Amino acid sequence: MSPPCHTSALLLVFIALAVAGTEQSEERSCDVIGDESSESQMERALLKKLEPLSNMRFNVTVEKGKTENYIYHFRVCREVDSTSHDYGGLVQTDRQNGKTTVIGRINETQVFNGSDWIMLIYKGGDSYGRHCSGEKRRAVIMISCKRGVTASSFSIISEEREKEQECFYLFEMDSSVACPAENSHLSVGSILLITFVSLIALYIIGGFLYQRLVVGAKGMEQIPHFAFWQDLGNLVADGCDFVCRSKPRNAPAAYRGVGDDQLGEESEERDDHLLPM
Numbered sequence: 001m002s003p004p005c006h007t008s009a010l011l012l013v014f015i016a017l018a019v020a021g022t023e024q025s026e027e028r029s030c031d032v033i034g035d036e037s038s039e040s041q042m043e044r045a046l047l048k049k050l051e052p053l054s055n056m057r058f059n060v061t062v063e064k065g066k067t068e069n070y071i072y073h074f075r076v077c078r079e080v081d082s083t084s085h086d087y088g089g090l091v092q093t094d095r096q097n098g099k100t101t102v103i104g105r106i107n108e109t110q111v112f113n114g115s116d117w118i119m120l121i122y123k124g125g126d127s128y129g130r131h132c133s134g135e136k137r138r139a140v141i142m143i144s145c146k147r148g149v150t151a152s153s154f155s156i157i158s159e160e161r162e163k164e165q166e167c168f169y170l171f172e173m174d175s176s177v178a179c180p181a182e183n184s185h186l187s188v189g190s191i192l193l194i195t196f197v198s199l200i201a202l203y204i205i206g207g208f209l210y211q212r213l214v215v216g217a218k219g220m221e222q223i224p225h226f227a228f229w230q231d232l233g234n235l236v237a238d239g240c241d242f243v244c245r246s247k248p249r250n251a252p253a254a255y256r257g258v259g260d261d262q263l264g265e266e267s268e269e270r271d272d273h274l275l276p277m
Contacts, residue, residue, distance in 0.1 A: 028087065029054070030077035030109040033123065046111045046118060047077060049177050050143075054078050058154040058173065061095075069095040072156060074141070074171065076120070077106055089122045090139040090169075102126045103169050104139035116145035118178045132167035139169045146174035 030047055032039050053076040063069045071093045073080045080091045087105035094100075104122020111120050125137030146152070154173040161167045186194075207224020211217040220226055 027078050027082050028106065030089075030111070031107040032109050032111065042113075043111055046113055050076050050111075050118065050120070052177055053151055053175060056151055058151070060155050060171075062156055071095060072103070072169075072171070074139075074154060077109070079106065087124075090125075090141070090171075101137070103137050113178070115180060116178060118143040128161065128167065131161045133164050135165060135167065137167070137169065139171065142170070142172040143175050143178045144172065145176070145179035147176050147179050149174055149176055151175045151177075 030050075032043050032047070055078075056076070057080075058074040060072050060074075061070070062072065072090065073093065074090045076089075078089070079086070080088050086102055087107040088102040089106040089109075090103040092101045092103055103125045105124040106122060108124035109120070109122060111118065113119065120141045120143060121138060122141075123136065123138040125139065127134050127136055142157075152174050155171065157170040157172055159167075159169050203224065208222055211222045211224060223229065
């Protein structure tokens with residue numbers, strides 16, 4: 001083989017290895033049961049909402065006497081062990097013998113929600129064997145709203161395997177991703193008031209800086225449109241005076257109080273009466 005052909009063959013091999021490595025490194029995500037075209041907008045939105053949890057791993061240990069000693073491994077829309085390529089999203093490991101059992105797979109996912117919770121279901125797990133008519137296991141994970149917490153309190157609630165069909169493992173956890181969007185507590189009036197106050201503050205500060213730095217005003221003249229506001233104050237005072245008074249301004253008062261001049265006159269008259277005849 002000539003050197004150019006040998007080089008080309010090596011390049012093709014390297015490219016093939018790089019593509020294979022890329023495909024293996026990409027973790028598979030949840031695949032909702034049914035055709036991709038049948039997925040609803042709600043299901044796509046919920047899977048998007050759960051994305052912040054996809055890089056996290058959750059474990060819980062269950063020990064019942066000497067016969068049951070398990071660890072449950074869970075990931076949200078990701079394989080617990082991506083090297084095994086078994087789509088296992090929730091896996092049980094027996095601590096006594098190391099045996100692993102897939103409880104539910106991410107390629108058979110169901111997801112729906114309520115006002116403050118999201119239900120994630122992995123179906124297609126390993127067969128029960130002698131329980132539940134030998135059907136495949138499934139995991140039900142209830143994600144409840146808890147604000148300020150990305151994820152916590154992952155635990156197993158129960159395992160229902162005494163029925164003939166529809167058996168399941170029930171888990172729960174808390175997460176803020178299940179919480180509804182918080183509505184703004186500001187009313188329309190509050191928003192308008194804040195906007196008005198902000199505009200007033202901008203007018204005063206901006207006008208003050210302009211008068212001081214550009215015009216070179218000093219003292220009260222630094223107030224923007226000082227003459228206008230001064231005249232406006234006088235006009236308002238005149239308006240109040242006009243509206244509040246019930247008679248002409250220069251009309252004499254109906255009642256005259258007792259003044260010093262009247263007291264003086266009465267005092268003099270009384271003295272005249274006391275003079276001897």
